[in-house]
Amino acid sequence: MSKESFIDQLAPAAQADMREFGILASVTIAQAILESGWGRSAPGNNLFGIKGRGQQQVTQESIKGKWIQIVDGFRVYDNWRDSVREHSLLLAHNPRYANVLHERDYRCASQELQCAGYATEPQYTDKLIRIIEGSELTCFDQIEEKRGYMMSSDDAYKIINFLSAAWMSTEDVEARVELHHLADELRKASGQQ
Template structure:
């Protein structure tokens, strides 16, 4: 596997993860490159050397001023995407990284500060860990992936705002429609009503003279007109 093919495989997941968690994509990619030797050494699909109980491996730690080989447990994943997701969860769940200012640096897009925060929070024992991450990022221009994530996040936010606006407009239209329906129902009631008490005498007279044959179910205006005609003595 070439370095470029490794980057192409993990970069999209790192960008997506940054949008969700805030962990800089450049840091995620650089750590994966450094910890797994660009994908060449990732037992159990563990790209970041995160310790756990999945499998036992021999690794080197910088202890008391010198490198020593030790055997320790490491987490195991189904694939690299799972490893990337767990990497961010690991950083989020361990408060020492937040206290070291890692997430503050990520918010500012400061990959150099984020790399130093990882080292100060003892992510790795290598005293050159931060310098190595920064060198990998700058030599490969991995901060471009941070900009991609910022752009995608902005697009997503705009879409969410548009959806919220449309939902608000939909709610307004529904309320307007409900109000119109209420008015229509009220009109239907007045357009088809029984003979009101005040019009009974006038309607009876109109029926008597054959002016109308089915007085029930007429409108309010109809009964008013018959009543006026009756009061004028026309029927």
């Protein structure tokens, strides 16, 4: 499989999860490339080297600057899409990756992954950035929302403050319900939920 084909297969899943969880598609794709060697080394369709029950594999870990070989359990997936989804869920539901979510700069997101302990490889951040830049993966971060526009979280925050003030100033129950609904929709549109 060519590098372009590998990227083309992963991009739709990475973009869908970016919309849902706020993890840059470029970072997700770069991690899959790095962790699986462009899909050539993904036993059990595990593109990200996610550990867990499934199958035992020999792997290398960098411990205190020295590489050691260990045997560990790795998850198994039916397909690559499931692997991408599990990766997104792992990052989205683990508080240590909170700084990765909704980070719009791939360099910062890559650094935050390393800081959160995603990988023991000392050069993990640099490798991700080289892959993203070398394969021009940032183009997958520029997606059109179904509504045609994704509001910035700053703008949404300002509007939500105005809606909150309106909510506080009215006693009309129906108006309060609608104002609350609009604030929730703005949070979704800006990627805050």
